Amino acid sequence: MDNLIRFSDSIELDEEQENLGDFFYQISEVIPAILCVFSANLDKVFYVSPSFERIFGRSCEKLYQNPKLWFHYIHQEDRQRILEIEKTQFGEEYEINYRIIRPDGEIRWMKDRVIPIKGKSEKVIRILRFVEDITENKQIEEALRDSFQRSVDIVKAIPSGLLIYQFVPEDKFILIDSNPAAERMINININDYRGSEIRDVWLNADSFGLIDKCLSVINNGETIEIDDLEYRDERFEGSFRIRIFRMPANQIGIALENITELKKSDEMLAQAYALGRIETVDTLIHNIGNAINSVTTGIGTLQEILSNKRLTRYISSLANAVKAHQDDFISYITNDPQGQKVVPFILALSDDLEKQEEELTKIVNRVRDRAQHIADIVRTEKLISGKGIYRKQINLQKAINDAINVLQESIKKRNIEVSIDCELAPKEILIQESQFHQMLINLVKNSIEAIDDLYKLKSNDLDTSKPSINIKCYADDDNLVISVVDNGIGIEKDKLEAIFRPGYTTKESGSGLGLHSVANFIKTCNGHINAISEGLCKGTTMQAVFPLSSVT
Structure with a gap:
């Protein structure tokens, strides 16, 4: 294009020269832009290149007929501006951008370079227009501008x-810019x-060593991170996570995150976990105590049976009778009135021995089951007491x-039906x-207590169905849902969120931390929990929701 302009500048035309068609036709055949030659007052078109029809979508013939x-x-929004420029800059070379509208309604951007062609008297005799379609460039420019603005908005x-x-x-290192978050964190106004x-x-x-770290980043180009900086000066203080990285043009960025509240939350979480664990251990001890009581009762009954020598005395009496009549035993049990009682006595004794054996077997089995239950509780307690923070594969069911086993005594005592569907x-x-085991125990324990609270009420609205907990x-889509449903006391709708706050409890002896x-x-598993209830005496559903990506 520049070669063309220089060439057009070098030609000198006589005022009467009107036919430049051959000259511009040869040029327009090798360039994609539009070449157009107007008269000085723009009332006549001497030449327009064929690319006009491709770019404008209009007929060259009509332009010749009506310049x-x-x-x-x-475009009507640009038209008046262009006409004003044509008037004010007549006789000068200039460049303008504007939009056109094609017959199909498509809007295209043009870059129009206007070159006056003068005769020997320096009078403008022709207007040469060199027009390029810059729509794609405009779109890229706008996309880049939008992208840059979005980046600025995001950073802010x-x-x-x-x-x-x-x-x-x-x-x-001289501060040249910052975002609002940084200004709030370090208590400055960038201006x-x-x-x-x-x-400063x-x-x-x-x-x-902040300056040394910044110099290291400039010299080596490697990002430096400080995970936990406790910082304090007369203007601001707190715990910060800092990242120092190199940017173009010998600049560095210092990204900082105020983790003061996060650390406090972590401390509160650890405290809540510890106190929640105490509650769970208290539940475990309570259930171990119940199981031990059951074992003690069983052993006491067994001891009482074994110490009662009634059957032993009966057998001893029978043995003495047999010994005394061993020479005439058949005659004794047949003819002697006392001896005739021997056979019925033996049959009755057999029944007593059978019943005692059944009772002893039941007691031994019950003691064995309770002992196994205690072992299961202790094993679960070890799981809950585990100090490991690493995740592992566990069987959900x-x-x-x-x-459920840990809380079995409480469940049986209240005759609660429990169902599990995995x-x-x-x-x-x-x-x-x-922590997962502790979570499950807390949820089931909460349902048991809700059932207790319901049956403490004396109300006509009570659900008379058998107490139940359904797990x-x-x-569901991208989540694992663990739903614990009970038909207990329920929750008032305005309390559905409050129940998860630390210290909130409706029980006299509760800590409000379970x-x-x-x-x-x-939350640490990137999940959330929902409490669902229609109100008091309507039961409760606790939904623990975990992203599948975090647990599989």
Whole structure:
């Protein structure tokens, strides 16, 4: 194009020269842009290249017939501006951008270079227009502009802070920009601190070698991260996670995240977990105590039976009678009135021995079951007491059964029916075992207590159906749902969220940390818990929701 312009500038035309068609035709055949030659007052078109029809979608013939159509094809929002420029810059070379509308309604962007062609008297005799379709370039430009603006908006909106420093000679770093989050974190106004050095912003920068770290990033290009910086000066303080990285043009970025509240939350979570564990251990001890009482009762009954020598005395009396009449035993049991009682006595004694054997067997079995129950409780307690933080594969159904076993005494005492359905759930899940076991125990224990609370009420609205706890596990879209449903006391609708807050309880001796620790554990697994209830005396559904991606 520049060669063409230089060539057109070099030609000198006489005012009477009108036919430049051959000249421009040869040029227009080798370039994709539009070449158009107008008269000086734009009332005549001497030449328009064939590419006009391809770009404008209009007939060249009609333009020859009516040159004013050129401006009619320009978008109405740009037309007046272009006409004003044509007037004010007549006789000068200039470049303008505008939009045109094709017959199909498509809008295209044009870059129009206008070159006046003068005769020997320096009078403008022709107007040469060189028009390029720059629509694609405009679209790219707008996309880049939008992308840049989105990037700016994102940086401004993100909760992490960002400080940008320019490296200058003498190993100095000058603050050139920041986002609002950084200004809030370090308590500055960028307009007051732009152009200041690192030590002006970080008054105690030397305490953790910030400048040396920034120099290292500039020299080596490697990002430096500080996971937990406890920082304090007269303007701001807190716990920060910092990332220092290199940017173009000898700049560095300092990304910072205030983790003060996160650390406090972690401490509260650990405390809630510990206190929640105490509650669970208390439940375990209570259930072990119940099981031991059952074992003690069984052993006491066994001891009483064994110490009662009634059957032994009966057998001894029989033995003495047989011994005394061993020479005439048949005659004795046949003819002697006392001897005739021997056979009925033996039959009755046999029945007594059989009944005693059955009772002893039941007692021994009950003691064995209670002893196994104690062993199961102790095994579960070990799981809950586990100090490991790593996740492991566990059988979901077995984990639920273990939780039910721990609370078996409480369940039997209240005659609660328990059902477990894991048909539509993964057989195994990957999770932190001890905390998962504690979660299950807390949820089931909460249902047992809800059933207790219901039956303490004396109301006509009571659900007279048998107390029940139904546990259902299933995969729903991208989540694993563990649903614990009871027909207990229920929850008032305005309390459905409050029950997960630390310290919230409706029980005189409750700590209010059981469900709180459950919610915290599920949250650490990127899940959430829902409490669903239609109100008092309507039962409750607890839904623990885990992303499948986090547990499989």
